[in-house]
Amino acid sequence: MPWISDGGGGGSWKPSGPWGQKPSSPQQPDFEDLLRRGQERIKSWMPGSGGGFTGGRGILALALIGIGVWLLSGFYTVAPSEVGLNKIFGRYTGKTGPGLNYNLPFPIGEVEKLPVTTRSTINVGFTYRPDMRTSVDLPEESLMLTGDENIADVKFVVIWQIDPVRPEDYAFNIANQKETVKAVAESAMREVIGRSQIQRILTAERKVIEPAVQELMQRILNQYKAGVLVLQVQLQSVDPPEQVIAAFRDVTAAQQDQNRMRNEAEAYANRVVPEARGKAAATIQEAEGYRLQTVAEATGQAARFDKIYDEYKKAPGVTRERMYLETMERVFGGMDKVIVDQDGDRSGVVPYLPLSALTGKATEGAHK
Structure with missing residues (x-):
């Protein structure tokens, strides 16, 4: 800063403005002086500056500043689809949810973030280019072996995600998580296919296999404490091996024809059997009616005979006569007849044989 003399011959120096004028009152701060003082104080804090105790305090201040910056670096944020896993010296201490969280920074602490809502897929039996x-x-x-010792070509997809309730199991209990899930999926599918027959696998049991494999996978992963949720198992294709697929198609066509013929036979049986049963029931009812009628008639005749016998015992002659007359009435009631009294006078009756009438009837019978 410039200085000027206020009088002659070695007078005292007084400060003035930058253009040779005296500073106005009130006095303004001298920024150059403040800067110089700050530089000197920093130098006194630095080691080797000869500041004694002042240098030690500088090192402590720098250390405290560094520690503060290091501690502040422990703040971190967790996304809504993630869960944070806190570790101290490599040991799991707890999990944090979405938002701003804190853990001791590296190298003491560490945070591992896992996407617990992200769905992952694993392809078994095929892969994409x-x-x-x-x-x-x-x-x-x-290629898998079935229960009836055939080979099936099974391709399927597994959809899974990290269990949001136990993400620490996924992070710390198993290594190579994706490979483990794929190995469990393949093992579960081989077990289910090994309990089934090839024809059922190719036709009716495809919708049964998917939930069975999903349930078995989840049970195995729970035993591993893998922290994985199996959401769905989707069969992409179930076919016989390529070398024998033509023969299997012929077998499938033959089975379809067999089922069609069986259905037709069952339909015919369903139509004929009720008709036969109806006819049998009608015949049984007719026989039952005839039986009841015959028994009733026989019972009536027996009762009538008993009554006649009772009357016969009372007057045998009269009863015989009456029975004889009733019999003759039934026999000759519908016939042409001439009654001749043999005990009376027969002078006016000439017996003759009507040959012409008999001859005519015999001739008509021959022509017929």
Whole structure:
């Protein structure tokens, strides 16, 4: 800063303004002086400056500032789809939810963030090329042995996610989590396929296999404490091996024809059997009616005979006569007849044989 003399010959120096004028009152702060003082104080804090105790305090201040910055670096944020896992010296201490959280920074503390709402897929039996347009078969994964000792080519997809309730199990209990889930999926599918027959796998049991594999996978992963939720198992294709697929198609067609013929036979049986049963029931009812009628008639005749016998015992002659007359009435009631009294006078009656009438009847019978 410039200085000027206020009088002659070695007078005292007084401060003035930058253009040789005296500073006005009140006096303004001297920024250059303040800057110089600050530089000197910083130098006194630095080691080797000869400041003694003042240098030690500087090191302590720098250390405190560094510790403060290090502690502040422990703040972190967790996204809504994530869960944070806090670790101290590599040991799990707790989990944090979405938002701003704190844990001791590295190297003492560490935070691992897991996407617990993200759904992942695993393909078993096939994989996609890098262009994601074409797939490549993996027969070492897809070929499986069935319960009836046939081979089935099974390709399927597993949809899973990290369990949001136990994400620490996923992070710390198993290594190579995706490979573990895929191995469990393949093992569960082989077990279910090994209990089934090839024809049922190819036709009716496809919708039964999916939930069975999902349930078995979840049970195995729970035993591992893997922290994984199996959301769905989707069968992409279930076919016989390529070498014998034509023969299996012929067998399938033959089975369809067998089922069709069986259905037709069952329909015919359902139509004929009721008709036969109806006819049998009608015949039984007719026989039952005839039986009841015959028994009733026989019972009536027996009762009538008993009554006649009772009357016969009372007057045998009269009863015989009456029975004889009733019999003759039934026999000759519908016939042409001439009655001749043999005990009376027969002078006016000439017996003759009507040959012409008999001859005519015999001739008509011959012509017939």
